[in-house]
Amino acid sequence: MSGISVTELFKTYKGSDEPTLKGLSFQFPEGKIAGLLGPNGAGKTTTISILCGLVRGDSGEVVIHGLKQEAAHREAIKHIIGIVPQQIALYPQLSAVENLTYFGNLYGFKGKALQQKIMHYLEIFGLEKSAHKEIHKYSGGMKRRANIIAAILHDPQLLILDEPTAGVDVQSRGMILQFLRDYNSRGASILYTSHLLEEAQSLCEDVVIMDEGKMIVQGNPLKLIEQHPACQNLEDVFLHFTGYALRD
Numbered sequence: 001m002s003g004i005s006v007t008e009l010f011k012t013y014k015g016s017d018e019p020t021l022k023g024l025s026f027q028f029p030e031g032k033i034a035g036l037l038g039p040n041g042a043g044k045t046t047t048i049s050i051l052c053g054l055v056r057g058d059s060g061e062v063v064i065h066g067l068k069q070e071a072a073h074r075e076a077i078k079h080i081i082g083i084v085p086q087q088i089a090l091y092p093q094l095s096a097v098e099n100l101t102y103f104g105n106l107y108g109f110k111g112k113a114l115q116q117k118i119m120h121y122l123e124i125f126g127l128e129k130s131a132h133k134e135i136h137k138y139s140g141g142m143k144r145r146a147n148i149i150a151a152i153l154h155d156p157q158l159l160i161l162d163e164p165t166a167g168v169d170v171q172s173r174g175m176i177l178q179f180l181r182d183y184n185s186r187g188a189s190i191l192y193t194s195h196l197l198e199e200a201q202s203l204c205e206d207v208v209i210m211d212e213g214k215m216i217v218q219g220n221p222l223k224l225i226e227q228h229p230a231c232q233n234l235e236d237v238f239l240h241f242t243g244y245a246l247r248d
C-alpha cells in the first residue's frame, strides 16, 4: 500500500533487557495528517527513527510509499521523507541561511534556485529578518521553525516531525500548525508526535496511540471520542487506553 505500513516491529537497544518495540503494527494511508501518540517511553521516537532508516529494527517490516525500509531503498526513501527531529539539528555557530544552504546541498540543490527557496521559506516561517543571524542567537521557537525548514527543502512527500511544537509559544505553535495544514493540503502526508492531545485532536485525521512498544488503538480522533461515551476529548480516550500510572 502507499503511505506508511509498520508490521510486527521489534526493537531492543543494545545493553537493554527490555524491548522498546514489542510487535508494533499500524498503517497510515497517504495524504493524511497522522499522529503517533503515547506516554513517555512508549517508543514513538524509536519508531520514527526506524521509519526514517536512522535506527534498525530487530525484526518486522516497514514500508514507506511502497518501498521496504532496507538498504536497497534507503536513498530513495531519503528523498521521499523529510525528518524534523526532537532535538534541534542545526549548527549553532552558523546562520540560518548557512545552515539551510548546507542542508540543501546535501540533497543536491545549489545556487540561485536554492537561495530563492531558502528565502521563500524563511519568509513563510517569519525568519527573514534573522536570515543571517547565528542560530545560537535564535529563541527556542525560532530554532524550531528553522529546524522544520531544513527538512522540507527537498519537497518531501512525507514529513515526519517529532514533537515539533514542544516548548514553543502560542504564536510559533499556531504558525507551525498552519504550515503543516497547508503542506498537507498540497498533497503531502504528515506524521507527527506530540504530548499535546488537544492539538493532535484538532490537527490529525488519524492517530495511533501506542504504549510500551505496542499499538493500543488507532482511529480518527473524533470517531474514537464518539465510540467511547465516557470520553469528552482525545485526552480522555488516551487516558482510557493508557491509564494513570506514571512512566519512567
Ligand SMILES: Nc1ncnc2c1ncn2[C@@H]1O[C@H](COP(=O)(O)OP(=O)(O)OP(=O)(O)O)[C@@H](O)[C@H]1O
Pocket (backbone or CB within 6 Å): 013, 014, 016, 020, 038, 039, 040, 041, 042, 043, 044, 045, 046, 047
Ligand atoms: N539509544 C537508546 N539506547 C537505549 N535505550 C533507548 C535508546 N533510545 C531510547 N531508548 C529507550 O527506549 C524506550 C522508548 O524511548 P523513545 O524515546 O522511543 O520513547 P518516546 O515514546 O519517544 O518517549 P518520549 O515521549 O519521552 O519522547 C525508553 O525506555 C528509552 O529509554
